[in-house]
Amino acid sequence: xxxxxxxxxxxxxxxxxxxxxxxxxxxxxxxxxxxxxxxxxxxxxxxxxxxxxxxxxxxxxxxxxxxxxxxxxxxxxxxxxxxxxxxxxxxxxxxxxxxxxxxxxxxxxxxxxxxxxxxxxxxxxxxxxxxxxxxxxxxxxxxxxxxxxxxxxxxxxxxxxxxxxxxxxxxxxxxxxxxxxxxxxxxxxxxxxxxxxxxxxxxxxxxxxxxxxxxxxxxxxxxxxxxxxxxxxxxxxxxxxxxxxxxxxxxxxxxxxxxxxxxxxxxxxxxxxxx
Amino acid sequence: xxxxxxxxxxxxxxxxxxxxxxxxxxxxxxxxxxxxxxxxxxxxxxxxxxxxxxxxxxxxxxxxxxxxxxxxxxxxxxxxxxxxxxxxxxxxxxxxxxxxxxxxxxxxxxxxxxxxxxxxxxxxxxxxxxxxxxxxxxxxxxxxxxxxxxxxxxxxxxxxxxxxxxxxxxxxxxxxxxxxxxxxxxxxxxxxxxxxxxxxxxxxxxxxxxxxxxxxxxxxxxxxxxxxxxxxxxxxxxxxxxxxxxxxxxxxxxxxxxxxxxxxxxxxxxxxxxx
Numbered sequence: 001x002x003x004x005x006x007x008x009x010x011x012x013x014x015x016x017x018x019x020x021x022x023x024x025x026x027x028x029x030x031x032x033x034x035x036x037x038x039x040x041x042x043x044x045x046x047x048x049x050x051x052x053x054x055x056x057x058x059x060x061x062x063x064x065x066x067x068x069x070x071x072x073x074x075x076x077x078x079x080x081x082x083x084x085x086x087x088x089x090x091x092x093x094x095x096x097x098x099x100x101x102x103x104x105x106x107x108x109x110x111x112x113x114x115x116x117x118x119x120x121x122x123x124x125x126x127x128x129x130x131x132x133x134x135x136x137x138x139x140x141x142x143x144x145x146x147x148x149x150x151x152x153x154x155x156x157x158x159x160x161x162x163x164x165x166x167x168x169x170x171x172x173x174x175x176x177x178x179x180x181x182x183x184x185x186x187x188x189x190x191x192x193x194x195x196x197x198x199x200x201x202x203x204x205x206x207x208x209x210x211x212x213x214x215x216x217x218x219x220x221x222x223x224x225x226x227x228x229x230x231x232x233x234x235x236x237x238x239x240x241x242x243x244x245x246x247x248x249x250x251x252x253x254x255x256x257x258x259x260x261x262x263x264x265x266x267x268x269x270x271x272x273x274x275x
Numbered sequence: 276x277x278x279x280x281x282x283x284x285x286x287x288x289x290x291x292x293x294x295x296x297x298x299x300x301x302x303x304x305x306x307x308x309x310x311x312x313x314x315x316x317x318x319x320x321x322x323x324x325x326x327x328x329x330x331x332x333x334x335x336x337x338x339x340x341x342x343x344x345x346x347x348x349x350x351x352x353x354x355x356x357x358x359x360x361x362x363x364x365x366x367x368x369x370x371x372x373x374x375x376x377x378x379x380x381x382x383x384x385x386x387x388x389x390x391x392x393x394x395x396x397x398x399x400x401x402x403x404x405x406x407x408x409x410x411x412x413x414x415x416x417x418x419x420x421x422x423x424x425x426x427x428x429x430x431x432x433x434x435x436x437x438x439x440x441x442x443x444x445x446x447x448x449x450x451x452x453x454x455x456x457x458x459x460x461x462x463x464x465x466x467x468x469x470x471x472x473x474x475x476x477x478x479x480x481x482x483x484x485x486x487x488x489x490x491x492x493x494x495x496x497x498x499x500x501x502x503x504x505x506x507x508x509x510x511x512x513x514x515x516x517x518x519x520x521x522x523x524x525x526x527x528x529x530x531x532x533x534x535x536x537x538x539x540x541x542x543x544x545x546x547x548x549x550x
Contacts, residue, residue, distance in 0.1 A: 005380055016537040018447075019301040025550045026294040026348060027372050030384040040547070042537050069379070073301060089379050091372055097302050104344070104364050105280055109305040117533035125531070132439050139411075164407050167442055171532070172293075256400070257446070258392035262291040262317050272315070275300045 008060045008068040009038040012053055012083065014075055016117040017042035023093055024071035036069075050079040054086040061087040075109075128174045128274050135170035138178035139163055144195035147178055152268060153199060154179040155242070156206035157234045158225075159216050161252040161260060165206070168261045174273030175265075187237045192245060204264045205242040205249040210235055212253045283335045283343040284313040287328055287358065289350055291392040292317035298368055299346035311344075325354040329361040336362040350384075403449045403549050410445035413453035414438055419470035422453055427543060428474060429454040430517070431481035432509045433500075434491050436527040436535060440481070443536045449548030450540075462512045467520060479539045480517040480524040485510055487528045 009028070011020040017040045028034060041053050060068045070088040074080045084090055098109050119125050138146050140163065147153060152175055154162045162179035169177035180196060196203060210232040217226035224230050242249050248267045252260050265272070284303070286295040292315045303309060316328050335343045345363040349355045350373075359365055373384050394400050413421050415438065422428060427450055429437045437454035444452035455471060471478060485507040492501035499505050517524050523542045527535050540547070 005382060007380070016533045018533055018537070019297050021550070022294050022297045023368060023372075027369070027376060030350065030373060031376065031380060031382055032385050033382060034380060042541060069376075075305065089375075091375065093298060093368075094302070096371075097298075097366055098305060100364075100366065101302060101306065101344075105282070105306060105309060107280060107306055107308060110307050117531055119529050119531045119534075128532070129439060132442065136411075136414075136438070163411070164404060164446070167407065168446060171439070171443060171446060254394050256392055256394045257403070258291045258293055259394075262293070266317060275296070 005033060006035045006037075007066060008064055009036050010053070010057060010060075010068055010070045010072075010088070011038065011040040012044055012070060012072045012074065013042055014045040014079060015042065015073065017073075018117050020071045020073045020093060024091070027071075027091075044074070044079060045076070047078060047082060050082040054082055057083070057086040057088045124174070124274050128171070131170040131174045131176050131273065132167075134176040135166050135178065138176075139166065141180045141183075144180070144193070147195050147199045147202070149176055150178040150199065150202055151175040151270060152177050152204060152264060153196065153202045154204055154206055154264070155182060155196065155238075155247070156208075157182050157213070157231075157238055159213060159220070160206045160208040161257070162206055164257050165252075165260045165264065168257045169264070172274075173261070173265060173270070175270060182234070182238050182241070187234060187241075190237070190241060192241070200245060200247070202268070203245070203247045204268060205238065205247050206252050206260070207235055207239060207242075207249050208251065209253040280308060281310045282341060283339055284311050285328070285332060285335075285343055285345045285347075285363070286313065286315040287319055287345060287347045287349065288317055289320040289354060290317065290348065292348075293392050295346045295348045295368060299366070302346075302366075319349070319354060320351070322353060322357060325357040329357055332358070332361040332363045399449070399549050403446070406445040406449045406451050406548065407442075409451040410441050410453065413451075414441065416455050416458075419455070419468070422470050422474045422477070424451055425453040425474065425477055426450040426545060427452045427479060427539060428471065428477045429479055429481055429539070430457060430471065430513075430522070431483075432457050432488070432506075432513055434488060434495070435481045435483040436532070437481055439532050440527075440535045440539065443532045444539070447549075448536070448540060448545070450545060457509070457513050457516070459509075462509060462516070465512070465516060467516070475520060475522070477543070478520070478522045479543060480513065480522050481527050481535070482510055482514060482517075482524050483526065484528040 011017050011024050013020045021040060044050055044053050057068055068088050071091045073093045102109055134149060137143050154166055156162055158181050166177035166179050169175040210228060213231040214226060214228045250260060250263050286292050286299050288295045296315060319325055319328050332343055343363050346366045348368050377384055412418050429441055431437055433456050441452035441454050444450040485503060488506040489501060489503045525535060525538050
């Protein structure tokens with residue numbers, strides 16, 4: 001048996017810290033026998049805050065006896081130098097790549113800090129907010145007359161993951177994502193309503209394993225809605241309906257929201273509207 | 276004047292591609308004179324897909340006459356080797372850091388691919404879905420009796436950014452984020468309703484520059500709601516009210532949703548519930 005290793009991690013950035021956390025967690029997830037506690041320090045954008053961060057790192061080292069792992073996106077050299085003197089293993093996600101880009105592009109990086117998750121331009125910002133508004137206003141079969149403005153419409157039975165996926169698509173891709181629940185009436189008629197037929201190329205189906213759906217529904221409310229036979233029946237009918245109309249399907253069982261969303265984007269050839 | 280440089284970028288991953296896009300865009304945003312078009316290739320998880328990606332890179336090189344910049348998170352060595360032979364400038368976001376971690380931790384990385392945005396465990400997944408459900412069910416002053424289960428409650432005037440920030444907090448931090456709009460009644464009474472008073476330590480105020488709010492409101496609907504004097508008046512009253520109760524405030528003008536959300540988390544000392 002592999003011995004568990006325990007470490008303190010820091011994610012440090014002069015911006016939101018989101019990039020440092022994203023890549024840091026990606027790397028750490030490759031080490032399944034590593035246990036850790038983590039601290040995120042965003043907006044470390046002056047020397048005073050850098051010294052405070054260095055102090056926290058030093059204290060972590062003194063308490064645990066091990067150098068903490070520090071994942072950093074820091075543009076400012078002075079701040080970077082201050083942290084690199086602290087007792088830690090520093091993973092610098094910026095400097096080596098910026099140097100390589102500078103030499104390849106024959107350009108100097110601009111000294112602007114923390115721009116990656118800032119407001120890059122008002123047009124993009126407004127498009128994102130509009131996508132979120134549209135998505136919320138067309139959640140769960142609301143306002144089907146707005147589907148002409150939708151980029152994508154997710155369909156499937158109740159509680160298969162439509163709403164979280166739509167919100168993710170709006171928030172992270174700037175896509176106007178609507179969703180339409182296949183209720184008993186739709187399933188019994190075996191026909192798509194007119195609002196969906198008019199936008200059939202925007203449709204993507206979600207499905208899920210019956211037993212998994214049953215567990216999710218049972219946590220919300222009981223009754224026939226949450227029986228395995230009902231779940232199985234609904235899913236069978238939906239699958240036949242979607243195949244009939246050649247609508248792509250993704251099984252959401254044990255998939256993260258990110259995985260479902262990126263698969264939908266790839267299947268429908270959608271274009272990211274925001275970066 | 277600096278000459279504009281135009282490049283083709285690729286984000287390639289054996290998982291969702293989100294990590295490659297996040298760090299790639301962070302780096303690229305430091306070069307303001309770079310114009311680019313980008314292609315994201317997620318789920319490049321076998322040799323056939325890698326060869327297809329290499330083909331696209333080669334075609335881009337032949338068409339543009341310049342080697343495209345490729346930002347990659349690839350765990351599999353064979354896939355990595357296949358891409359590194361294509362005519363491109365490869366930015367490998369995994370290998371150097373994985374090697375450094377292996378040697379520092381004295382552990383081998385597990386060969387699991389694309390785990391960073393996958394389902395790490397069911398408990399975390401369910402917590403995230405529950406946070407999104409809670410957030411949507413307590414949007415815009417709905418179900419204030421559920422505030423006892425909220426982690427954070429954003430308050431402010433209409434259209435200052437409460438809803439998108441709450442959704443981001445739920446989706447990316449797993450926090451149960453509610454929001455309460457300060458309508459004219461609340462503003463006139465100069466008192467917080469009981470549901471907010473009972474949870475006063477969870478409150479965070481959002482404010483915005485009057486002229487900016489006026490523009491946002493005018494795009495939605497006209498009337499008194501969208502006049503500068505009305506916006507100015509509402510914002511003044513809210514600011515007094517929030518100061519009176521010692522509630523922290525953030526100005527959302529020209530801030531991204533990420534910046535607002537990470538600031539709220541930092542101000543209230545909230546703990547990220549999902550990674």
